[in-house]
Amino acid sequence: MPSPDEFTAHLGLQPLPVEGGRWAQSWRDETASAIYYLLAPPETSAPHRLDRLEIYAHHAGAPVRMLxxxxxxxxxxxxxxxxxxxxxxxxxxxxxxxxQASVSTGEWSLVGTVVVPPYTDDSVEFRSAAALAAEWPDATEDLAPWLR
Structure with missing residues (x-):
């Protein structure tokens, strides 16, 4: 099994500054877009939402805990x-x-996502974990990785 650095090199993954993790677009047309996405702690996928559907698939490494x-x-x-x-x-x-927000449960996780219609920078919104915890108090413990 390749290491996170090997996945990064072979798939051309780049840091994802606002969300966290490393990514590379693997496909795009007028109907959808797809990416590879690698999380290696302490990286996490920051709380965000899209105005369109996103489908995640596990490819390799540890499972990913999603919220x-x-x-x-x-x-x-x-x-x-x-x-x-x-x-x-x-x-x-x-x-x-x-x-949504997510964390790897191990040393690293490689997933893929498909966004329908295709992802655009104006299709995503980020929000602080504290603001989300105020609105979803049952999720406060789940949001702990982002409340630091």
Whole structure:
């Protein structure tokens, strides 16, 4: 299995300054876009939401703990990974308008995402974990990695 540095070199991954982690676009057309996304602690995927659908798929490494905050107060905590018997899912769909954040549960995780319609810089919004915790108090503990 390649190391995070080997994935970075072979896939041309670059730092993702605002969100965290490393990424590279792997495909794009007028209907959708796809990226590779690598998280290696202490990197995390900062709380953000898109105004469009995003589909995550686990590719390699440790599972990814995700936090999804839905309008109306619902909280979901899927784990993106290969061990379906343990409740992990190899694919997680994040609907448009749902706040999301994620962390690797191990030394590193490589995932892919597909965004429909294609990602644009104006399709994403970031928000502080403190503001999200105020609105979703049941998720305060989950937001701890971003409350520091």
């Amino acid at each position: 999804l905050l839905f309008p109306g107060g619902r909280v979901s905590r899927p784990v993106l990974g290969p061990d379906v018997a343990a409740g992990q899912r190899p694919q997680v769909v994040v609907p448009a308008g749902v706040w």
